[in-house]
Amino acid sequence: DTGVSQDPRHKITKRGQNVTFRCDPISEHNRLYWYRQTLGQGPEFLTYFQNEAQLEKSRLLSDRFSAERPKGSFSTLEIQRTEQGDSAMYLCASRGSSGNTIYFGEGSWLTVV
Amino acid sequence: AQKVTQAQTEISVVEKEDVTLDCVYETRDTTYYLFWYKQPPSGELVFLIRRNSFDEQNEISGRYSWNFQKSTSSFNFTITASQVVDSAVYFCALKMEGGKLIFGQGTELSVKP
Secondary structure, three states, X not given: OOOOEEEOOEEEEOOOOOEEEEEEOOOOOOEEEXXXXXXXXXXXXXXXEEOOEEEEEOOOOOOOEEEEXXXXXXXXXXXXXXXXXXXXXXXXXXXXXXXXXXXXXXXEEEEEO | OOEEEOOOOEEEEEOOOOEEEOOEEEOOOOOOEEEEEEEOOOOOOEEEEEEEOOOOOOEEEOOEEEEEXXXXXXXXXXXXXXXXXXXXXXXXXXXXXXXXXXXXXXXXXXXXX
16 A cells, blocks of 8 residues: 655755646545645645545645646646745645545655755 | 644653643534644654544553543643654644645654653
8 A cells, every 4th residue: 555655755946947746646545635834834735636626726826836636646736937935845645535534745845946 | 713723832852751742723613623643854744643523532552642622622642651763743733624634833842862
């Protein structure tokens, strides 16, 4: 039983560049969540999917952020025209339809220089 | 408003001491779930426990125990006979509609040998 996996684990990019993170949820988990965590803070909700449908987006998700889950399995989170304030860890999590526990991946660290 | 407060930012103990991490929550919902997660330096959020609002029984799992009190809106976490491997940041979280979690600020626990 594999857990939630995220790729890449670390990304350093120059300001203004685009970056994309991928998340593979636990198999057969139909709900997938993205969170952002900055240093010294708890994770903050960004968006979530039920199957391929994006059901909720936080106001934290500016126009430069877009998330997709095209086939209801893996998901991508793209940040366009990165800014230094985007530096954070981006966490993905998943949950099954009948479960109430949300399982997290190891996160993708983004540093914008 | 839905909110989770972890008033203790950092706690330092010596190995074998008992330590309690506090969590206070606010919610208007009558049915809700509370969680504790552990975040070691690697970054992954490790699920520790889920408690629903209908079950006020305290729970013990090895050296870990949880005290849920609806009357004071608290869900405290105690580690008995702490070990160096318990050093991590611990997060308390409240599950909202759709499954997204609201996290507290986290408590950084340092267990010294």
